[in-house]
Amino acid sequence: MADLIIDNKKISSNYSIIKKMCNDNNLIFLPVTKCVRSVREIISPLIELGLPIITDVHEQNLSKWENTFPTALLSATRSIINTPYIPDVVYTADPFIINHLSDASEKVRFIIQLEMGGLREGILPGMFKNLIQHIDDKHINRITGFSTNYGCIHGITPDVDDINNFCDTSLRLSKMIQLSDPIIAAGGTILFDFLTNKQLPHKLTHIRMGESILFGFNTYTNTPIHGLENEIFTLQGEVIETKEVNTNIKGNNALNSFGEHFNNERLFMTNGIRKRAVINFGSMIADFKYIRPITNGIIICAQSYDHSVIDITDCEHSLSPGDVISFDCKYDAVVKAFHHPYTTISYKGDV
16 A cells, blocks of 8 residues: 655646746647546646646546536547547547537537647548548538647657648648637647747647646656646655665576566665665556655665565665655656555645
8 A cells, every 4th residue: 555645736836837828828728637537636726727628538537527517538439439428529530439429419529630740649631531521511510620749659859840730731621621710739748848938839729738737847858847846746655674684696587576587786786785675565556667765865676566675774864664755756656556546645735
């Protein structure tokens, strides 16, 4: 069991800062909150600050907001036609989904996903004509705009010309369906520097980002974002035992429980007698690559699925069984910890 403590005040502060930056650039900011399952504890304060719509990848996270607040689903599978919940906005490039959801709901609108170099979801712009030929004429007016993503999988960084090309392409495709004032939305925290430097084209209407608001961090540059709050998610584990061990390991090196050869001497600290501690969560809740001990002098040595082994020889204060150790978390760790049933989640910070 581990504890995940979330500083709501910092999330709300980041939202307010980014929202103002977007407003100053005539953009609408859409925070993507799939990482935290779009829970009420985090979303409700953002609604009070002017959040226009809840944006998530998972319909299960959005369904709890049905009939209470607008929602946008960033990725839809065809099985959505068999669920009672239909979001207000669906991002898709599948005419099957557009036709079936349009028949089922008068409110639903669609953003067409375009592939513009991010190599994730979406159709090539040249395929749009074929797409609309497979959409019932009565449903064409349900299309309200176009979207693309940058950086998420391949880390490909767009330049200003790339973003302008996406906007111009969206406007050109809009004319094919007599769509005036289309939504033109781009996603990815990789766009934050463009926002800061006022380099985003005025034709862009919406920008989606998740890591910037939740972590104040830009994965693509691997740096904290200046002016935003970070250290928002704190994972805590309890010390099970502390002891001195002889780290000069002898014997054959077989595969470990992950099917890996573990021979990283720096992590194992193979340097004679060292003091170790075992804590009560492992990689099943958070991989050690994505957490950082807040206390100085602690090194994460290794993990099983259920336990983590840390070196506390040089820890700035003594540790005993029952003590709690805190870790700052990156995105990947929060995704696992937040969704794991053995994690207790709590919130701090008055908004």
